[in-house]
Amino acid sequence: xxxxxxxxxxxxxxxxxxxxxxxxxxxxxxxxxxxxxxxxxxxxxxxxxxxxxxxxxxxxxxxxxxxxxxxxxxxxxxxxxxxxxxxxxxxxxxxxxxxxxxxxxxxxxxxxxxxxxxxxxxxxxxxxxxxxxxxxxxxxxxxxxxxxxxxxxxxxxxxxxxxxxxxxxxxxxxxxxxxxxxxxxxxxxxxxxxxxxxxxxxxxxxxxxxxxxxxxxxxxxxxxxxxxxxxxxxxxxxxxxxxxxxxxxxxxxxxxxxxxxxxxxxxxxxxxxxxxxxxxxxxxxxxxxxxxxxxxxxxxxxxxxxxxxxxxxxxxxxxxxxxxxxxxxxxxxxxxxxxxxxxxxxxxxxxxxxxxxxxxxxxxxxxxxxxxxxxxxxxxxxxxxxxxxxxxxxxxxxxxxxxxxxxxxxxxxxxxxxxxxxxxxxxxxxxxxxxxxxxxxxxxx
Numbered sequence: 001x002x003x004x005x006x007x008x009x010x011x012x013x014x015x016x017x018x019x020x021x022x023x024x025x026x027x028x029x030x031x032x033x034x035x036x037x038x039x040x041x042x043x044x045x046x047x048x049x050x051x052x053x054x055x056x057x058x059x060x061x062x063x064x065x066x067x068x069x070x071x072x073x074x075x076x077x078x079x080x081x082x083x084x085x086x087x088x089x090x091x092x093x094x095x096x097x098x099x100x101x102x103x104x105x106x107x108x109x110x111x112x113x114x115x116x117x118x119x120x121x122x123x124x125x126x127x128x129x130x131x132x133x134x135x136x137x138x139x140x141x142x143x144x145x146x147x148x149x150x151x152x153x154x155x156x157x158x159x160x161x162x163x164x165x166x167x168x169x170x171x172x173x174x175x176x177x178x179x180x181x182x183x184x185x186x187x188x189x190x191x192x193x194x195x196x197x198x199x200x201x202x203x204x205x206x207x208x209x210x211x212x213x214x215x216x217x218x219x220x221x222x223x224x225x226x227x228x229x230x231x232x233x234x235x236x237x238x239x240x241x242x243x244x245x246x247x248x249x250x251x252x253x254x255x256x257x258x259x260x261x262x263x264x265x266x267x268x269x270x271x272x273x274x275x276x277x278x279x280x281x282x283x284x285x286x287x288x289x290x291x292x293x294x295x296x297x298x299x300x301x302x303x304x305x306x307x308x309x310x311x312x313x314x315x316x317x318x319x320x321x322x323x324x325x326x327x328x329x330x331x332x333x334x335x336x337x338x339x340x341x342x343x344x345x346x347x348x349x350x351x352x353x354x355x356x357x358x359x360x361x362x363x364x365x366x367x368x369x370x371x372x373x374x375x376x377x378x379x380x381x382x383x384x385x386x387x388x389x390x391x392x393x394x395x396x397x398x399x400x401x402x403x404x405x406x407x408x409x410x411x412x413x414x415x416x417x418x419x420x421x422x423x424x425x426x427x428x429x430x431x432x433x434x435x436x437x438x439x440x441x442x443x444x445x
Contacts, residue, residue: 085097151176186336197310200368236277240268250264254286314360346420394435395438416444
């Protein structure tokens with residue numbers, strides 16, 4: 001009996017140590033669940049039950065108990081009753097996590113001033129119904145097989161939506177139950193490519209030079225003063241950063257603990273000289289967002305800029321980029337848009353910055369973002385991913401893409417005149433990207 005008591009005591013002690021060790025992680029888990037619940041219900045119009053049963057049915061996040069709070073226009077979540085977190089939603093700028101203390105500075109109440117398109121031209125250029133076009137060079141049997149491939153094994157691949165544009169026409173689209181052409185999808189890191197495009201527009205308008213140092217005051221007396229806008233866009237700043245989503249890291253602290261996400265990356269020390277290494281960093285994208293804010297005349301101008309210069313100009317009426325509690329666009333992660341609107345973004349790049357006769361950025365910007373970055377193994381350009389190294393062997397090497405967590409993709413394939421959007425809850429190897437793309441490009445003779 002004495003031995004059993006000792007064993008029991010040791011088990012309790014071990015469990016206590018395990019909980020104590022994991023306790024700090026719980027605030028990240030509950031923070032993710034609260035923020036995702038609030039944003040998905042408010043921005044995507046999904047019901048809370050589906051968010052819990054589908055979106056939160058992933059490792060660790062499934063430990064959280066989350067609840068949407070309609071009377072507060074927000075949500076809360078906790079893990080086993082511990083580390084409760086709350087998120088609130090604000091008009092025009094999305095939802096944000098409250099700090100653990102619950103206290104935060106006053107909300108400015110500013111929101112983007114938008115001009116939504118009423119152009120009746122058929123989609124994808126306008127807001128009208130897509131033209132029903134039949135292309136003789138398209139094998140429609142193989143096209144259907146490609147979509148079947150994307151939606152095969154729904155419990156494994158977890159594809160939700162697919163849209164395919166070909167020669168400025170909607171060639172195909174498919175949605176699982178609960179999603180349609182108007183449902184907003186969180187792009188996660190596809191938002192980084194939106195942020196890069198804002199810099200392409202700034203470069204085109206002569207307001208930014210990529211070779212210029214960013215002139216950050218805290219860096220003026222050290223080696224970081226040499227970091228350029230181009231270094232940031234290519235993830236080659238040399239600044240220290242840990243992009244690990246499995247625990248407490250730079251990126252999870254930023255997304256789920258920081259009120260001012262634009263300030264996190266520039267506070268890091270140099271780990272290497274600019275250009276010496278490639279290190280993927282969501283903090284860098286949010287720093288670029290903060291630098292854009294600094295370059296504009298006012299907070300209202302900053303909030304208007306992405307919509308006036310890009311999003312609303314190409315008819316992406318569903319798109320919304322959320323801000324943090326300090327008013328910075330979370331350019332690393334929090335862009336929402338319908339599948340069709342994500343496809344419009346891809347089409348803008350396929351047409352090298354030209355939209356219905358208007359040039360939004362210089363055509364050479366496409367060459368810039370698709371030029372392989374040193375030390376990135378031919379997989380990364382400037383806030384876009386590349387197939388130059390043949391990561392997807394059955395797809396053309398000129399393919400490039402905006403990629404996001406859990407397999408959000410906007411693929412641009414110039415040699416096939418294709419834009420392909422796939423959204424879901426699984427990525428490689430569960431979602432077979434190469435098989436899907438291979439079947440799709442094989443359908444175009």
